[in-house]
Amino acid sequence: MAVVPRPVRTSPGTPTGTPAGTPAGSPAGTPAGTPARTPTLADVAAAAEVSLSTASLTFSGNKPVSEATRSRVLAAAASLGYTGPNPLARNLRRGRSGVVGIAVGRLSTAFSDPAALPMLDAISQVLDAAGLGLLLMPDDADHVGLPLDAAIYDICGRETWGSYDELAAREVPMVVVEGPSWPGTTFIDIDHRGGVAALARHLHDLGHRRVAILMLEASHPQREREAGLREVFPDAEVVGACASDIGAAQATVAAWLDAAPGGRPGVTALVCQSDVQAAGAVVEARRRGLRVPDDLSVAGFDGVPTPWLDVDLTTVAQPLAEKGRATAQAVLDRIAGAETADVVLPVELRLGGSTGPVAPPTDVAG
Amino acid sequence: MAVVPRPVRTSPGTPTGTPAGTPAGSPAGTPAGTPARTPTLADVAAAAEVSLSTASLTFSGNKPVSEATRSRVLAAAASLGYTGPNPLARNLRRGRSGVVGIAVGRLSTAFSDPAALPMLDAISQVLDAAGLGLLLMPDDADHVGLPLDAAIYDICGRETWGSYDELAAREVPMVVVEGPSWPGTTFIDIDHRGGVAALARHLHDLGHRRVAILMLEASHPQREREAGLREVFPDAEVVGACASDIGAAQATVAAWLDAAPGGRPGVTALVCQSDVQAAGAVVEARRRGLRVPDDLSVAGFDGVPTPWLDVDLTTVAQPLAEKGRATAQAVLDRIAGAETADVVLPVELRLGGSTGPVAPPTDVAG
DNA sequence: CGCTAGCATCGAATCGATTCGATCGAAACG
DNA sequence: CGTTTCGATCGAATCGATTCGATGCTAGCG
Numbered sequence: 001m002a003v004v005p006r007p008v009r010t011s012p013g014t015p016t017g018t019p020a021g022t023p024a025g026s027p028a029g030t031p032a033g034t035p036a037r038t039p040t041l042a043d044v045a046a047a048a049e050v051s052l053s054t055a056s057l058t059f060s061g062n063k064p065v066s067e068a069t070r071s072r073v074l075a076a077a078a079s080l081g082y083t084g085p086n087p088l089a090r091n092l093r094r095g096r097s098g099v100v101g102i103a104v105g106r107l108s109t110a111f112s113d114p115a116a117l118p119m120l121d122a123i124s125q126v127l128d129a130a131g132l133g134l135l136l137m138p139d140d141a142d143h144v145g146l147p148l149d150a151a152i153y154d155i156c157g158r159e160t161w162g163s164y165d166e167l168a169a170r171e172v173p174m175v176v177v178e179g180p181s182w183p184g185t186t187f188i189d190i191d192h193r194g195g196v197a198a199l200a201r202h203l204h205d206l207g208h209r210r211v212a213i214l215m216l217e218a219s220h221p222q223r224e225r226e227a228g229l230r231e232v233f234p235d236a237e238v239v240g241a242c243a244s245d246i247g248a249a250q251a252t253v254a255a256w257l258d259a260a261p262g263g264r265p266g267v268t269a270l271v272c273q274s275d276v277q278a279a280g281a282v283v284e285a286r287r288r289g290l291r292v293p294d295d296l297s298v299a300g301f302d303g304v305p306t307p308w309l310d311v312d313l314t315t316v317a318q319p320l321a322e323k324g325r326a327t328a329q330a331v332l333d334r335i336a337g338a339e340t341a342d343v344v345l346p347v348e349l350r351l352g353g354s355t356g357p358v359a360p361p362t363d364v365a366g
Numbered sequence: 367m368a369v370v371p372r373p374v375r376t377s378p379g380t381p382t383g384t385p386a387g388t389p390a391g392s393p394a395g396t397p398a399g400t401p402a403r404t405p406t407l408a409d410v411a412a413a414a415e416v417s418l419s420t421a422s423l424t425f426s427g428n429k430p431v432s433e434a435t436r437s438r439v440l441a442a443a444a445s446l447g448y449t450g451p452n453p454l455a456r457n458l459r460r461g462r463s464g465v466v467g468i469a470v471g472r473l474s475t476a477f478s479d480p481a482a483l484p485m486l487d488a489i490s491q492v493l494d495a496a497g498l499g500l501l502l503m504p505d506d507a508d509h510v511g512l513p514l515d516a517a518i519y520d521i522c523g524r525e526t527w528g529s530y531d532e533l534a535a536r537e538v539p540m541v542v543v544e545g546p547s548w549p550g551t552t553f554i555d556i557d558h559r560g561g562v563a564a565l566a567r568h569l570h571d572l573g574h575r576r577v578a579i580l581m582l583e584a585s586h587p588q589r590e591r592e593a594g595l596r597e598v599f600p601d602a603e604v605v606g607a608c609a610s611d612i613g614a615a616q617a618t619v620a621a622w623l624d625a626a627p628g629g630r631p632g633v634t635a636l637v638c639q640s641d642v643q644a645a646g647a648v649v650e651a652r653r654r655g656l657r658v659p660d661d662l663s664v665a666g667f668d669g670v671p672t673p674w675l676d677v678d679l680t681t682v683a684q685p686l687a688e689k690g691r692a693t694a695q696a697v698l699d700r701i702a703g704a705e706t707a708d709v710v711l712p713v714e715l716r717l718g719g720s721t722g723p724v725a726p727p728t729d730v731a732g
Numbered sequence: 733c734g735c736t737a738g739c740a741t742c743g744a745a746t747c748g749a750t751t752c753g754a755t756c757g758a759a760a761c762g
Numbered sequence: 763c764g765t766t767t768c769g770a771t772c773g774a775a776t777c778g779a780t781t782c783g784a785t786g787c788t789a790g791c792g
Contacts, residue, residue, distance in 0.1 A: 038537075040778055051742045056780060063781090066740060083535045087513035088463060089778035092454045092747050098512050099465065099501065108487040111477040121474040128507030135465065135501045138487075141494030146464050147453035169449045171404075247673040283674060307613040308649060308674045406748055417772045422750060429751090432770060455748035458777050 039080040048076035059085050097147035100127055100331055101137045102154060103163060113244055114276065115302040115320060116154070119177075122324025123152065123331075130332055137163055148172050150331045153179055173334035177327055180220045186330045187342040188323060192221045195316035195347035196228030196271065199299055202314070202349060203269050204232050207358035208297065211269040212237040214252065214277055216244060222273065225301070229271055237267055244273065249280025257288055265296060268358045275300035279309050282354060293356035303350055312352030319345050405446040414442035425451050463513035466493055466697055467503045468520060469529065479610055480642065481668040481686060482520070485543075488690025489518065489697075496698055503529055514538050516697045519545050539700035543693055546586045552696045553708040554689060558587045561682035561713035562594030562637065565665055568680070568715060569635050570598050573724035574663065577635040578603040580618065580643055582610060588639065591667070595637055603633055610639065615646025623654060631662060634724045641666035645675050648720060659722035669716055678718030685711050 045055035050069055057063045058073040065073075076082075091097050102123070104110040111117065124134050137143050137151070143163050150173040153164070164182075167174060174185040181187070203211060211233050216222050218241070229236050242252040249272070257263055270285075272278035278300030282292050290296050292311065300306075303317025326343045333340040411421035416435060423429045424439040431439075442448075457463050468489070470476040477483065490500050503509050503517070509529050516539040517529070530548075533540060540551040547553070569577060577599050582588050584607070595602050608618035615638070623629055638644035644666030648658050656662050658677065666672075669683025692709045699706040 042778075052779085053743075053781075054741055057741090060780075063741095064739070069740080083532075084510070085780090086778050087511050088454075088458045088461065089747090090511070090780075091513065092458045092749085092778080093780045095454065095747070097454060099499075101499075106487070107490050108483045111483055111486075112480070114478070117474045117477055120477075121472070124473055124502060124504055125506070128504060131511060133465075133467075133501045133503070133509060133512045135499045136490060137499070138490055138494060140491070143499060144450070145453050145456070145497060146499045147457065166449075245673075247671070250673070279674070305613070307611075307616070308645070408748075418749085419751075419773075420771055423771090426750075429771095430769070435770080451750090452748050455777090456750075458748080458779085459750045461777070 039077075039082045041082070041085060043080055044073060044077045044082050047080055048073045056085070091147065096149050096335075098131060099133045099135050099146070099148055100150045100152065100335075101135045101143060101146070101148045101163075101167075102152040103137045103139070104154060105139050107136065107138050109243070109245075110154075113274070114304040115274065115318070118304075118320040119154070119324035119327070122321040123328045126325055126328030127331065132331075132335075142166070149335050150174065152327060152331060153177065153185075154327075173331070175327055175330045175334065177323065178219075178221045186334060186340045188327045188330060188345075189221075189343065190318045190323060190345045191347050192224035193228035193231075195301070195318070195349065196225040197231045198349045199271065199314070199316055200229050200232035202351070203271075203297065203299070203355065206269075206297070206355065208267075208269045209233075209358075210237070210267040211271060212239050212256075212265065212267040213271045214239045214249065214273060214281065215241045216273045216277075217241050225273065236271075239270070242277070244276050246276050246280040246283070249277040250284040253281045253284040254288075257284070257290075263288060265290075267296075269297040269299070269355065272298065272300050275302045275304050275306050275313050275315055277301075278313050278315070278354065279306045282309060282311065282313075293354055294359050297355035299355055303348070311354050314352040314355040315350050317348045317350045319347070405443075405448045407448070407451060409446055410439060410443045410448045413446055414439045422451070457513065462515050462701075464497060465499045465501050465512070465514055466516045466518065466701075467501045467509060467512070467514045467529075467533075468518040469503045469505070470520060471505050473502065473504055475609070475611075476520075479640070480670040481640065481684070484670075484686040485520070485690035485693070488687040489694045492691055492694030493697065498697075498701075508532070515701050516540065518693060518697060519543065519551075520693075539697070541693055541696045541700065543689065544585075544587045552700060552706045554693045554696060554711075555587075555709065556684045556689060556711045557713050558590035559594035559597075561667070561684070561715065562591040563597045564715045565637065565680070565682050566595050566598035568717070569637075569663065569665070569721065572635075572663070572721065574633075574635045575599075575724075576603070576633040577637060578605050578622075578631065578633040580605045580615065580636060580638045580647065581607040582639045582643075583607050591639065602637075605636070608643070610642050612642050612646040612649070615643040616650040619647045619650040623650070629654065631656075633662075635663040635665070635721065637665050639667050641668045641670050641672055641679050641681055643667075644679050644681070644720065645672045648675060648677065648679075659720055660725050663721035663724075665721055669714070677720050680718040680721040681716050683714045683716045685713070 041055050041059070042052055045052045048055065050073060054065060054069060055073050058065050058070050087098075102120075127134055132149065135146065135148065144166050148167065151163070151167050152175050154177045168184065174182075175188060176182060176185045177188045178190065179187065200211070211229070213226060213229055213236050215226070215238060239256050240252050242248040257265060260266060270281055272281055278298050281298050285292055285296050285298065292298055298313070300313040300315040302320075303315050306313060323345055326345065330340045330343070407421050407425070408418055411418045414421065416439060420431060420435060421439050424431050424436050453464075468486075493500055498515065501512065501514065510532050514533065517533050519530070519540060519542040534550065540548075541554060542548060542551045543554045544556065545553065566577070577595070579592060579595055579602050581592070581604060605622050606618050608614040623631060626632060636647055638647055644664050647664050651658055651662050651664065658664055664679070666679040666681040669681050672679060689711055692711065696706045696709070
């Protein structure tokens with residue numbers, strides 16, 4: 001990358017209207033009758049008395065330009081109020097838009113998941129560094145007509161990926177995070193199964209024999225996690241599917257406990273699919289007088305902070321930032337036309353105070 | 367809008383590689399030696415034996431095309447694997463990118479604010495309906511070179527709006543939400559001052575005379591809110607600035623109480639700048655044995671759900687979705703070249719259980 | 733002093749569509 | 763039956779840049 005000259009900046013104070021001294025007709029060549037049109041590179045070239053190609057090279061830096069010429073061009077640009085090559089034209093020529101789409105389901109739900117943010121942040125940082133922008137693609141909109149260099153499918157389990165077909169037809173490179181297997185896409189995943197299996201072994205070591213699992217909506221990672229749990233607890237009870245927000249989790253757990261004989265769970269541990277879910281479970285269990293972890297151990301997934309909870313969750317922590325970086329890197333590779341291998345990142349069992357040994361039975365009678 | 371034909375969809379299962387039956391050279395006119403290039407509208411026109419203009423009209427629907435011609439063109443497109451007009455070319459011609467940027471500070475902090483999501487959601491919905499995409503512009507990246515039809519500056523108080531100068535120079539329409547006044551931009555705001563003043567009167571009615579205000583980082587709305595409070599409590603104590611996340615609020619309140627004589631606040635009410643902050647304050651106050659609202663009334667701002675709190679916050683509720691819609695509408699208007707008036711939306715005082723009457727002094731001695 | 737590099741510059745083709753104005757034919761009208 | 767009108771189609775210009783290959787000129791080399 002050679003040094004790219006920046007267009008002259010106008011500080012806040014005079015940003016609106018025509019920049020000072022802009023009106024067309026100043027340099028030779030522009031007929032005076034022309035209405036003030038925003039100047040093009042051709043105008044700059046004419047004003048600087050160089051060819052269009054040279055003017056272009058001055059701005060792109062793709063080939064050396066003599067210092068004298070360069071400053072003549074920049075001076076002409078400044079006097080005309082030229083703010084740099086038109087991105088639309090550049091994009092057409094290059095065949096790139098500089099924009100990567102990311103499918104995010106419904107915005108309000110996607111980003112309320114605290115695990116989504118660090119990852120999105122990492123993706124954005126890597127892409128930004130490469131000069132690419134990140135465009136949100138909510139499910140309810142079709143994004144035909146938007147030029148995308150690549151697309152990321154995140155937020156696992158969405159089945160309503162309306163844009164997939166369009167993008168696939170246009171052969172837009174796609175990277176799928178924690179998604180089902182699709183041909184022609186690159187996958188970024190984490191070791192769901194191994195993580196939950198490790199958690200399950202931990203619970204087993206603590207003496208737990210009867211455990212329940214609080215599910216999310218059906219999805220690829222969800223199935224993997226259940227399989228991981230059943231490696232250790234083949235008969236684990238399924239509590240029910242709920243969204244990953246604290247209210248939904250609380251409601252689902254409430255319904256579950258309501259249905260249990262005597263309001264006491266038939267299990268000693270509850271494995272949740274996110275820390276948010278787990279937090280909801282803890283809150284609801286306590287609200288009913290159950291002690292955590294004495295009466296019920298609760299485990300989460302993700303490894304995000306839950307500051308409003310006064311207990312550290314035992315959880316399967318996933319490397320969110322690294323997942324984001326891997327995703328973005330795969331996008332860059334695919335845009336560059338390189339082959340990319342799928343990625344499966346390791347997770348880490350993180351022990352907290354929300355799980356503990358099974359309390360010895362207080363009474364012989366059930 | 368006439369009916370726009372959609373490109374043929376390939377279901378998941380055959381999305382990668384060249385669509386079946388695509389190889390160039392099938393119809394007359396394409397020399398057989400050409401390497402398989404992705405087909406252009408010109409190829410389709412040639413295959414359908416119509417002019418380029420007619421082919422274009424078939425896809426854009428901007429002028430009527432006879433049914434016979436239309437189907438010939440579509441058939442040719444299908445057989446060539448043409449997936450519709452190249453968005454890059456269309457954009458250049460139209461002079462529009464179909465992309466609107468939104469400045470969001472740092473992603474992880476911007477979206478962790480629960481008030482940001484409903485608004486972003488509303489913006490996105492309106493823009494999507496207009497066929498526009500939303501592109502994230504974090505502060506740390508420069509988005510020169512990305513073609514934007516307009517830009518939204520949200521997340522008040524950021525001073526590091528690096529992209530502003532560039533966009534202003536390029537005369538990209540800008541809409542600022544709750545921001546400082548900049549020339550050439552459209553403003554969307556809420557009645558910060560009136561809202562907090564109403565809240566202050568409510569506290570006064572409850573008998574409060576000594577109140578404190580927990581600030582955010584300095585910003586335009588922050589100043590307005592403080593002014594609103596001082597309409598009623600000119601001597602309100604300023605507690606300190608902290609970010610709008612529960613942990614920061616908790617820490618700030620903790621430090622404040624630590625510094626207070628006897629660990630008891632010198633006020634009877636604490637006005638916060640967001641519900642998240644308020645939640646942090648409630649949690650910390652309770653942790654120290656203060657009863658809310660008996661010992662300390664706490665009020666928030668925004669009117670977002672705080673499900674993990676067992677008390678409803680008294681708060682100044684702002685119409686988040688409407689703010690988003692107004693913002694998006696302003697963007698659409700400005701893109702269309704229309705003049706737009708600034709908007710100030712009303713807020714609503716919502717009473718909850720976190721504020722209450724001042725308890726009568728339990729003792730004569732201070 | 734003649735020859736070869738190498739650098740700066742230029743001309744022209746190209747990216748892939750949209751759209752204005754013109755043309756052509758057929759239907760509707762008097 | 764001649765003329766007007768309207769709809770469908772087409773040719774050509776245009777959007778605003780990037781880039782390949784060619785050219786001219788200067789400097790270095792033997």
